[in-house]
Amino acid sequence: MIAIIDYGMGNLFSIYNGLKRVYDRPMLITVDNITDIASAEGVIVPGVGAFDDCIRNLKPFSEALIEVVGSDVPVLWICIGMQILFDASEEGNEKGWGLIPGDVVRLPANVRVPHMGWNNLHLQRHSELLDGITDADYFYFVHSYYCVPSDDDNTVATVEYGVELAAVVSKDNVYGVQFHPEKSSKKGLHVLSNFVGVCK
Amino acid sequence: MLAKRIIPCLDCDFGVPGGRVVKGIEFKQIRYAGIPWDLAAEYDEQGADELVFLDITASHERRETMAHVIEKTASNVFMPLTVGGGIHRLEDARRAFNAGADKVSVNTAALKNSKLVNDIARRFGSQACMVAIDAKRRYVRSEDAAREIIETKEGKCWFECSFYGGRKFTGVDALKWAIEVEERGAGEIMLTSMDRDGTKDGFDLELTSAICDRVNIPVIASGGCGLPEHIKDVFKFTDASAALAASIFHYKEYTIREVKQYLKANGIHVR
Numbered sequence: 001m002i003a004i005i006d007y008g009m010g011n012l013f014s015i016y017n018g019l020k021r022v023y024d025r026p027m028l029i030t031v032d033n034i035t036d037i038a039s040a041e042g043v044i045v046p047g048v049g050a051f052d053d054c055i056r057n058l059k060p061f062s063e064a065l066i067e068v069v070g071s072d073v074p075v076l077w078i079c080i081g082m083q084i085l086f087d088a089s090e091e092g093n094e095k096g097w098g099l100i101p102g103d104v105v106r107l108p109a110n111v112r113v114p115h116m117g118w119n120n121l122h123l124q125r126h127s128e129l130l131d132g133i134t135d136a137d138y139f140y141f142v143h144s145y146y147c148v149p150s151d152d153d154n155t156v157a158t159v160e161y162g163v164e165l166a167a168v169v170s171k172d173n174v175y176g177v178q179f180h181p182e183k184s185s186k187k188g189l190h191v192l193s194n195f196v197g198v199c200k
Numbered sequence: 201m202l203a204k205r206i207i208p209c210l211d212c213d214f215g216v217p218g219g220r221v222v223k224g225i226e227f228k229q230i231r232y233a234g235i236p237w238d239l240a241a242e243y244d245e246q247g248a249d250e251l252v253f254l255d256i257t258a259s260h261e262r263r264e265t266m267a268h269v270i271e272k273t274a275s276n277v278f279m280p281l282t283v284g285g286g287i288h289r290l291e292d293a294r295r296a297f298n299a300g301a302d303k304v305s306v307n308t309a310a311l312k313n314s315k316l317v318n319d320i321a322r323r324f325g326s327q328a329c330m331v332a333i334d335a336k337r338r339y340v341r342s343e344d345a346a347r348e349i350i351e352t353k354e355g356k357c358w359f360e361c362s363f364y365g366g367r368k369f370t371g372v373d374a375l376k377w378a379i380e381v382e383e384r385g386a387g388e389i390m391l392t393s394m395d396r397d398g399t400k401d402g403f404d405l406e407l408t409s410a411i412c413d414r415v416n417i418p419v420i421a422s423g424g425c426g427l428p429e430h431i432k433d434v435f436k437f438t439d440a441s442a443a444l445a446a447s448i449f450h451y452k453e454y455t456i457r458e459v460k461q462y463l464k465a466n467g468i469h470v471r
Contacts (some may be wrong), residue, residue: 068341118471138471142327
């Protein structure tokens with residue numbers, strides 16, 4: 001089973017249906033069935049919204065999620081989910097989870113904000129999450145802040161929008177994608193399918 | 201590099217069982233175009249970047265139909281979906297998001313109660329809050345300090361916001377309104393030229409540029425698209441982030457793939 005954390009941040013309908021296309025046992029996890037997370041072979045933390053809301057709404061899940069991260073089960077953090085992996089964000093006052101060292105900052109003033117639409121990746125290093133994906137593949141982004149990992153080794157792929165910013169990060173069993181795989185048509189489902197592969 | 205987006209718009213009549221796609225000519229005459237989720241799947245296959253569903257017959261009973269159409273589409277098509285028409289309250293927005301929509305578009309309700317823009321942006325995020333502006337040229341002879349006057353090829357004019365699907369006018373200056381909705385938290389503007397809508401004469405480039413110059417959020421140009429060349433022009437001569445069209449795709453005059461090939465050949469960056 002792959003668990004999708006339902007913490008009131010974003011479009012669960014799409015991530016659930018998207019995952020279902022490539023995997024037969026997705027399960028929504030709320031505070032009511034949180035103990036089921038122990039049997040998950042992978043976990044997805046979706047996300048749309050603001051940094052502080054995300055941190056606060058995830059609080060009831062934090063203990064269980066930290067345990068999952070510590071147990072080597074792969075966890076995929078999407079969009080704002082990826083941003084809270086870092087230490088802090090210019091968007092909010094809450095402390096980030098600090099699972100990947102670095103900060104989250106506002107997009108530069110010379111581009112329209114949010115960064116909204118389809119953009120292509122620049123692969124920086126190998127990761128199973130992006131198997132079969134090339135620099136010519138486009139993904140759907142929508143965000144106003146971006147992650148700046150302090151260790152370049154954690155950056156799997158970047159994307160150009162005013163600056164060259166982190167699009168995909170990973171560290172051990174923690175994976176973050178700034179784009180929305182569940183909104184990125186066939187290539188997005190391909191990435192979800194890769195994540196399923198990582199989980200098995 | 202961020203690609204320019206091509207967005208087919210599905211003008212939906214949710215007053216019939218299951219809903220159907222129609223296309224208005226200058227916001228009045230209506231023609232039948234197809235089943236919403238079938239068209240959505242076809243557009244996905246052709247490489248559409250997003251879809252906009254506009255409920256042109258919005259009323260209370262029909263909201264269930266809208267939710268059904270979005271659910272059916274979102275379970276099969278994995279790209280951003282916007283719902284417009286009939287979003288009057290936060291509750292309407294919530295219903296659309298629960299059905300699988302990623303953004304809602306507000307026009308009439310926002311012009312009547314501008315705080316709705318703040319409320320949607322605060323609750324669901326700016327990225328989910330699109331404001332539709334339907335603007336019509338009002339030519340003037342002399343300067344008017346209360347209006348943002350633009351010099352166009354046809355003469356000096358300001359742009360008036362309309363609402364109720366183009367049936368009523370507000371007196372509100374569209375250029376000022378665009379700035380205000382950005383301040384209130386809108387994440388995107390869908391800008392329709394009432395002068396061009398349904399004419400197939402091309403986008404109103406002067407209107408589109410005037411709005412793009414005044415806001416820092418993405419602007420979707422709409423109204424008047426009849427040829428791939430029109431889309432090329434709106435990207436070449438304005439800073440629009442996306443182009444929206446309905447009839448040229450619905451009636452299969454051009455496929456989205458053909459349009460994108462044409463744009464690529466003409467140096468426009470598309471997916």
